[in-house]
Amino acid sequence: MSVSPAPDPMLPEPLRIARAKRETHGVFTFELDVSARGGFPFLPGQFNMLYPFGAGESAISISGDPHRPDRLEHTIRAVGTVTRALERLGRGDVVGVRGPFGSAWPVREAEGSDFVVIAGGIGLAPLRPVVYHALRHREAFGRVALLYGTRTPDDILYRKEIERWRSRLDVEVEVTVDTAGSDWRGNTGVVTKLISRAAFDPGRAFAMICGPEIMMRFCARELERLGVSLDRIWITMERNMRCGTGLCGHCQFGPSFVCKDGPVYRYDRVLDLLLVREV
């Protein structure tokens, strides 16, 4: 009897783009066809390595609904070579996929708490699965708030969906932008400012934050000031990522690998490192 060797985690699996949607200028969402492989189960917060033919690979979070493994979604901001190469693809084109990799948002652990989800910019993409989960299991949570900040109104992702969420009476959705024209009737200013206004009980709150490192630090500090326990705040880290499997070493962050111990971290476990430069 022969033992079949473990599958090579370095081999990209070609998946076809079933739907491509432009979200904002420079940000787009792909839905990949996973029907042939019988779906693509993942946990909220996990990411895939995406490979546009010949251009290289990038870590991209899965932005879809964890309860819909038949739909694999990624939302991508085109910033450089690989992400721009992805941007050039469309429906019917094929992307190489490896994953899912990484740690997950502890959505089960958050159950029973007032739940605060804070996103900055493209950071909403990795949190969208969390929102889906919370809405699907709404009864398992106390109060639920989604606080979202972008640079301008044009940068707001998933607009229609946000409207839908907002129209529900059982979630508080607040969006703020750094700068806006006079036709913007919403909030302006940094996302941190939304925190103290949101309705939740700091004593029983559970928070998840994703965005630029500096934004996450300010949000966590604000939550702490309000009395949220640091071990109930979770954030994500970004580092250079190559293999996604903890073998290439690039994503080291202190004593951990962002690709397997992260990208989702409990805030109090990384706080010391966040305060040291160039770790």
Added chain:
Amino acid sequence: MPTRKKKKPKLAVFKFASCDGCQLSLLDCEDELLLLADAVRIASFAEASSGVLRGPYDISLVEGSITTLHDVERIREVRAQSRVLVTIGACATAGGVQALRNFRDVKEFARIVYARPEYIDTLATSTPIADHVKVDYELRGCPIDKRQLLAVLSALLSDRKPSIASHSVCVQCKLRGNVCVMVAHGTPCLGPVTHAGCGALCPTYHRGCYGCFGPAETTHTGGLEWALVAAGASHEDIARTYATFNAAAPPFRRAQEEQLVQIRPKEGGRG
């Protein structure tokens, strides 16, 4: 997925003050030359062809440094005609060996070589292309490495950012399994401060790297001095070693100056 459907891109090669070696590297790709000709239209390459297509060009390879006023004009025209401009070689990226003139008086140089220097019209300095126009990518080396040239062309043809490792020669030296000439033979070697790309040729041939790929991303020449001196090099030797094909690249130029400073006070002390 359909093959590259775009129109064949135009490739042009331009030359300024140089030895022609870097553009020759393209002709030295004997196995790939005809394949390349299938992938691009060679629009201008005086060394290889009398045919010239008009710009704009998708990829321009620029060899050589700027040493005349006419060059200054010409490189601006080249830039204006080029979508992606890649400088190739130490001349184009650092001024080349002819930048040794930057440290001395050109008129005197012309007198040494030419009986009637008044015929010679040239600038006092030899400067890299990036001093005059925006450069998209740089390929280092004197000469460039043809495998790197092919890798860059393939990358650009596939809209990929060329991956040009900028770490030290030492990394490549160890990848090749070489025995370090500095540690094991006591041969001075610039590998730790020199940009990778050659595949650690010199150590492979039992000599110290002489820096023909120019400064690496992190160039700690002050730290290296310890090892060079331990290997028996004098400050004069070290200064000369930095003053070759990338003499005018700022980190090497500073390294040379660091050494010269250490020589001069000694001379004063003796007198």
Added chain:
Amino acid sequence: MARTIKVDSLARVEGEGALIIRFKGDKPTAVELRIFEPPRFFEAFLRGRAYLEVPDIVARICGICPVAYQMSACHAIEDALGIRADGMLRALRRLLYCGEWIESHGLHVFMLHAPDFLGYEDAIAMAKDHREWVTRGLGIKKAGNAIVAALGGREIHPINVKVGGFYRVPTRAELSALLPVLETALGDAELCLDWAARFDFPAFERDYEFVALRHAEEYPFCEGRIVSNKGLDIDLHAYEEHFAEQQVPHSTALHSVVRGRGDYQCGPLARFNLNFDRLGGRARDAAQRVEFVPPCHNVYKSLLARMVEIIQALDEAIRIIHGYAPPDAPAIAVAPRRATGHGCTEAPRGMLWHKYTLDEAGLVEDARIVPPTSQNQKCIEQDLWQLAPTLAAMPHAAATRRAEQAVRNFDPCISCSTHFLRLAIERED
């Protein structure tokens, strides 16, 4: 009526220059091979450099024939220091030189010159109709490069040449690995000579003074006396007594002349004419088979001389490799001393003469370099003077092409002489 023919770029030469031919009626009034490649002042940079650095620095004079520069420099410095690299070290140097000749001649014949004879802009266009020949040519060129890369570390600006020998000598296995490529290239080179011999060579002859090295036994590479078909026969130390360099306003390259006589030709055709009897059997037989024998005064046939030399170099390379055993040391020991030394070797394009004066620490006090292209420059101009009436009678485009082809006969390496040729033919009818 004044007629002006202007061609802005003479391509397929190494470097930048221009060509001006002025006519009054059918009579040329001026022929200037203008080289305005910016000068790079190598002789000046060399002052104060250590003798060990010289081979690396002079290589950068020319990307096409760096080995020639390294060889002439090593020989000159070794001459000054009173040493000789003999035996296997000498054989390895010849081997390295064979590699450069094969590569450089291969480049010129197949990529630069043959398109002239067959009417193409370049070898790539030529490859559409003559792919097998271009492929063979590239194979030959590659064989030459393989030798240089194996022995020198890389094709251009080899890093393994050292005063006194090499930094590291190859193992027998490293060299033997080259044999299959060289054998194939040798067979191809013979076929290519037969092919090239059928080209339509313009009928053009001149009474040249051919100058080349001549060695007692061998076809010349690194050693020999300087001889000519007009009676010159001197030691290379006496070069300066017999040759002079002149500066002309239209060129950044210096013009060489034989004192008292004027222009001369060096390079493959000169070597072939003066050293036919020193060719190995294989090369001589091949030349005789296509009825290419000395004396040949048609410089367009220098292409054939290159092909014969490719055969010679491949044949010799194979012989050297078969007889190779690694020497005890990669280089002979050298101690610096105050002295002057001379070196002259046969670069692919012709004689390359160097002279260095070193101080007691081995630093260069003075350097002089006479590259082949400056030696041939006057000869090229003289050819054009003689060709001018033919040109005048030809349509503009054809005249231009013919003039360029005449320049290319010499495979001028302007980088060496100091580059890009712009041709302007001005006619005043």
Added chain:
Amino acid sequence: MPVVLAAADLDALVQALAGRGYRVLGPVARDGAIVIDDVRRAADLPIGLEDVQGPGRYRLERREHDAFFAFTVGPHSWKQTFHVPVERLFQIRRQQDGFSVIPDAAPRQRVALLGARACEIHAIAIQDRILIHGEHPDPRYAARRSDVFVVAVNCRRAGNTCFCASMGTGPRAERGFDLALTELIEPGEHRFLVEIGSDDGAAVAAELPVRPANPEEIGAAASVSERTAAAMGRRLDTSGLKERLQKNLEHPRWDDVATRCLACGNCTMVCPTCFCTEFEDTTDLAGETAERTKRWESCFTLGFSHVHGGSVRSSIKARYRQWLTHKLAGWHDQFGTSGCVGCGRCITWCPVGIDITEEAAAVGLPKKDG
């Protein structure tokens, strides 16, 4: 039971291994150092050579003895045999309706390591833990490791840069070998005490002209290792080291070492446990075929920590700190072991002789004021 093999019969071991289809790799003198290469006969070994090592310095010297293994470790390590410096992972071909991935087959090799030292056996075990026993095993590494015969050699000499004794990884090989040799040289007698570590080892030993060892010989071998341990050139105090390092990320010593470190990456390349790799994607000129290769990477390069916007660790200080703290501290968190086996390679092959034991000790020291 240990057996004894006459030094003159060492070749029988090489032939026995070769006879079983192993490619025998071992120490060979080349280019002024002892490197790892094919060993076809015992005479290929560096007989009579000793290495003299120090920070940033290595010299081979000939001695008046004919010991086969009188040197310590050289610039190569077995890492190159299993975690190879460069390898292609796959090719991808463009097709009409997408692309197909053509993986490079997992390499098969049957190798015998002749002369693996105790520290090296530990290093291999550490790499196994990372590359085979983790969540995502590296199939190529696993394949290369699957058919290996280890002949350990217990060190007779300790190098000036060695500190395995303080890391608990040597100088005596305790396990992880099929056979372990201790070279015993006495006037008129030159032999090996051979310990058997596995069934394969026993089978090979059975083919050799050996005899049972006597208690004196066993004692002599033990005292070789004791003497070697006592002669260690360096030591590293590991007690509380992990915590000391992790608490001192802002210690001034990091600034100090940054004035010396060249960030050239030599230390990571020669380290037998450093496993970081870089991936490179390339395409052919026609854009029809792409491939990915993997090669050793160093945490000393700028690219290593590059993210959109720049490098996380742009200063040499941060890069050296990353290396040292990962090696001696983070590794414990990640893999339950130190990343250092005390072989001393990074000290010897650092062109400027930076000494990991000295730096680690200094970072633990109280900060000096002013």
